[in-house]
Amino acid sequence: MNEQEYNIAGLSRQEFPMLQDAACRDRNGRPFHYLDSAASALTPESVLRAMDGYYRQYRCNVHRGMYDESARATEEYETSRIKVAGLLNAAPEEIVFTRGATESLNMVAYKLAARLGPGDEVVISIMEHHANLVTWQQFAKQYGFKVRFIGLRDDFTLDMDEARRLIGPQTKVVSVMHVSNALGTVLPLGELHDLARQHGATVIVDAAQSVGHRPIDVQTMDCDFLAFSGHKMYGPTGIGVLYGKHERLDALDPFLYGGDMILEVTEEDSKWNGPPHKFEAGTPNIAGAIGLGAAVDFVTAVGVENIERHERALARRALSRLADVPGLKIYGPTNDELDRGGVVSFNVEGIHPHDMADILGGEGVCTRGGHHCAMPLMRRLGLPGTTRASFGLYNGEKDIEALQSAILKAIKTLKA
Template identity: 50%
Template sequence: MDVQAIRQQFPILNQEVNGHPLVYLDSSATSQKPLPVIEALDAYYREDNSNVHRGVHTLGTRATEKYEGAREKVRRFINASSTAEVIFTRGTTTSINTVAYSYARSNMKSGDEILITPMEHHSNIIPWQQAAKATGATLNYLPLQPDGTIDLDDVRQAITDSTKLVAVAHVSNVLGTINPVKEIAQIAHQHGAVLLVDGAQGAPHIKVDVQDMDCDFYAFSGHKMCGPTGIGVLYGKREHLEAMEPVEFGGEMIDFVNLYDSTWKELPWKFEGGTPIIAGAIGLGAAIDFLNEVGMENIAAHEHRLADYAMEKMRTIDGITIYGPEKRAALVTFNLDDVHPHDASTALDAEGIAVRAGHHCAQPLMKWLNVTATARASFYLYNTEEDIDRLVDGLLKTKEYFGDVF
């Protein structure tokens, strides 16, 4: 894997920030976009811009072919059994909300249980809070181990015949924990429960096989995997999607409309009301082509090396606390003693280093960690060991500065 050649495909990296070469370490928030994705978006708007599925003219046909071609690329990328199981959405949040509104509210009642974990992103907490309130179901949480991992014995004890839905992140956006989603699916199914996996931090970094995983739903976003913003995917097993009602109504998703009743198109289009996210889907297809060309196994191996290197180097800094397990995805969440993470992030930005600071849309997890906020450095296929060296140097300068101030 030639990282320097890959970096040349990302024009945004070739700039200075505050007088320093940019070091972008915030890919868990959003990844940068390679030239093939930028060019695919440009080509669509320059050459093929038209609505899809509606016109028989040449532009409409070309746009439809590219849009549905992107759906097939997604199907292969996650190994879904059919394109009917691939729904284009605005992102992970919309995908999870679709399941919470359409599946959970139709299939749950008082006495049923929804089970999630304290490490979830708010997008995988709030929809279930609302679904529980609407149906009378109970929302419960799996316990976490001290290092922020899930013990399968706790899963076996927690999931009962009252559990109807389990929702868990594939990868924690704060701890970097890689959850045993395949094993959780097996346990859930033994009790008749369904499993939704929040794949926002999984799909960009780990080869996903939804059939092998045997999850019932898998949600992810394009913008975290080199694709455009505003496009995401909901994978669902066909039997679930067939039984679910749409959550948005209007053009494109209908079969026939009369004055007082309507019928819906077949899958996947019954969940894609209105003009779909055409350019976003085409851009996501280009991103998948790019990731496949590099190789998801190569990306995972590169990120594993970066995570190990970062942990080794950052642990040499006095007064640093690193959160999460030893075996982790490509991110390190940390705090410096006596330095607020917002101050640390601002100081690093002065050195041209972009990291995330705050609660990372995971306030229950912050409470579990007994902190109000953390800083996070996250890596992707275009990052290097030199980027991590710059980060460590920046953190040392930050400590020195705040030590002098106080």
């Protein structure tokens, strides 16, 4: 890794209260090597300030308040939508605010699944997060269509031969993740989408691990829908986005009924507002949306390309250090030629991932042990789970050194 990449992290670390001296004192001086950003990324000052500003200065409801504070709330809320649209190269009316990627994926599946039936198929990958997998699985039971799983090759990449066999005229939806939260694998969305298009299937992308972590352009990606969460890209929890092509959103019925989503209501019937408001019934998470807008500003200022390069460099550095640990096996792409996300999943022979993660936690190395909401994947790999270290823009060489020495300590403790 070169110096420049470290400067990115070095500068940005200052922006995160959780990484400052005061937070360290609260931990009685224990170190805090935060390697769990794939679960949730830490929040920078600018995001906190934006949300605090809303609560202190103009904490009023959006839309139709005939006074300055409400007008400002509306303006800031809608400005966040414009910022998110800019990040994805979408139009603002194609951005629906939700509670997170899970709600986004449920929302679109809820509406699309009702049009499917026996003989229809939905193709997903075996790596899918439960938010995508369980959703389609359960709707398949309800409506009688089938869910097909694209498997993995030995190098933990998606088996495109199987994808070509599975995707056909019966395929109505292809719904896959962009970057695997469990393995770090990057899925070949271009090829998959070409296949889906040939057969007229709707394309949905779970981009929870990629928005804010690598450049995303929904035009070149050519997806119909895309879902992500704010808190995995340095924004607040409880806010996320469903992107949908305008004509696709326009053609969907509302998900929830209530205020803001209607145009006209009589005793007998209602007319819907257009997208995105049609899908935002009720008072939205205003502070969350404003915080998400600030998070977009933050990753844009650092440079999403820089973040991508930094995370990939950290992953490679970790892979090379962990390769020296006896009995340690990596689950995910290790070949330098392969694109990968900033997630490194591993097990040490004879050590359960929960014991490993627990001992690492005691050393101030914050990782996650378990199935990473991908139980069918773990079952296919024959594992109870893995320990996962995942990187954010604030991580550096010291965190990886700490990870390696804590793993060695865990091995010593459990296997001595």
